[in-house]
Amino acid sequence: GAVVSQHPSRVICKSGTSVKIECRSLDFQATTMFWYRQFPKKSLMLMATSNEGSKATYEQGVEKDKFLINHASLTLSTLTVTSAHPEDSSFYICSAGPSEFYNEQFFGPGTRLTVL
Amino acid sequence: DAKTTQPNSMESNEEEPVHLPCNHSTISGTDYIHWYRQLPSQGPEYVIHGLTSNVNNRMASLAIAEDRKSSTLILHRATLRDAAVYYCIEAKNNFNKFYFGSGTKLNVKP
Numbered sequence: 001g002a003v004v005s006q007h008p009s010r011v012i013c014k015s016g017t018s019v020k021i022e023c024r025s026l027d028f029q030a031t032t033m034f035w036y037r038q039f040p041k042k043s044l045m046l047m048a049t050s051n052e053g054s055k056a057t058y059e060q061g062v063e064k065d066k067f068l069i070n071h072a073s074l075t076l077s078t079l080t081v082t083s084a085h086p087e088d089s090s091f092y093i094c095s096a097g098p099s100e101f102y103n104e105q106f107f108g109p110g111t112r113l114t115v116l
Numbered sequence: 117d118a119k120t121t122q123p124n125s126m127e128s129n130e131e132e133p134v135h136l137p138c139n140h141s142t143i144s145g146t147d148y149i150h151w152y153r154q155l156p157s158q159g160p161e162y163v164i165h166g167l168t169s170n171v172n173n174r175m176a177s178l179a180i181a182e183d184r185k186s187s188t189l190i191l192h193r194a195t196l197r198d199a200a201v202y203y204c205i206e207a208k209n210n211f212n213k214f215y216f217g218s219g220t221k222l223n224v225k226p
Contacts, residue, residue, distance in 0.1 A: 004159075034213070104162050104165060
């Protein structure tokens, strides 16, 4: 299957700062990427759909000015958590797909964000 | 919103088959059934997916009920490495937006 990477794998930041998380599809082009967040012992929650060359589509209840998404190319989407607060501490996971060759989504390894 | 329901947890012995059930009673005719699994602190891993017919791959088998309102993921011989949370998801294949339910935590005993 295809490989999706995320960077960084974990980040600790101070309250009020912004944090950028990168999601890359390493061996295929993805016009669509997705961003999820997951709290401890909970399931994944879809935050937004990232579309290459257009604005992201956010799920109900997700603040678009708080979670900025940029899909700069067919292999890169970024999620920026602006003015982070402790309640934003979570496990953020991206996925890419489907694509020309794959029907399924491929998930990245996740980014652990801790806001102090 | 998640439309599938699964048992919270199941237990299996190593080397024995495991049948993980999923109910998706509101599934539409064009929705696919996807199964993913997640190990702690990792992203979900694709297991299998199907539409109407039963499916087999190297990891598992997927048995889909004739009315498509339920399905069962079958691990033929559970290993300790199969211990994970298994998610059953219904999604329109062209959008592939996944709304995860609570999943089933599978514990495999040696």
